[in-house]
Amino acid sequence: MKTNDIILQTVTKITVFIIILFSIHLFFAGHYYPGGGFVGGLMTSGAIVLLLLAFDMKTVANVLPIDYKHLIGIGLFFAIGTGLGGLIFDAPFLTHAFTDVNLPLLGETSLHTAVLFDTGVFLVVIGVTMTIIQTIGEDE
Numbered sequence: 001m002k003t004n005d006i007i008l009q010t011v012t013k014i015t016v017f018i019i020i021l022f023s024i025h026l027f028f029a030g031h032y033y034p035g036g037g038f039v040g041g042l043m044t045s046g047a048i049v050l051l052l053l054a055f056d057m058k059t060v061a062n063v064l065p066i067d068y069k070h071l072i073g074i075g076l077f078f079a080i081g082t083g084l085g086g087l088i089f090d091a092p093f094l095t096h097a098f099t100d101v102n103l104p105l106l107g108e109t110s111l112h113t114a115v116l117f118d119t120g121v122f123l124v125v126i127g128v129t130m131t132i133i134q135t136i137g138e139d140e
Contacts (some may be wrong), residue, residue: 048133077120
């Protein structure tokens with residue numbers, strides 16, 4: 001029996017967009033305020049789980065054809081690569097570096113290597129949580 005979830009699906013389409021925008025805000029705010037890659041990754045995973053609840057796994061897999069196990073590897077590459085970057089410049093592991101640059105449209109902007117590390121954490125959190133959720137929710 002197929003159910004009619006038109007209201008849930010319509011609200012989910014709007015809500016997922018808002019949740020992902022908020023997770024991106026949390027990701028970038030994490031350097032100066034609470035947030036960062038971990039919380040942003042959990043929020044993004046929550047949005048994808050909401051999609052899985054409103055639609056079925058096949059529909060979400062067609063819309064987001066992502067192998068979440070690959071996201072884990074890419075995220076670990078970013079996180080470990082950022083940590084090893086300090087060793088290349090004869091600094092301790094995970095040494096944070098930053099500089100101020102003048103970008104044409106944005107003006108004076110501060111660039112941090114912590115953004116690369118947080119990107120790695122963001123991808124690992126999404127990859128791990130979604131792999132767990134999909135493994136639990138698979139039909140056999």
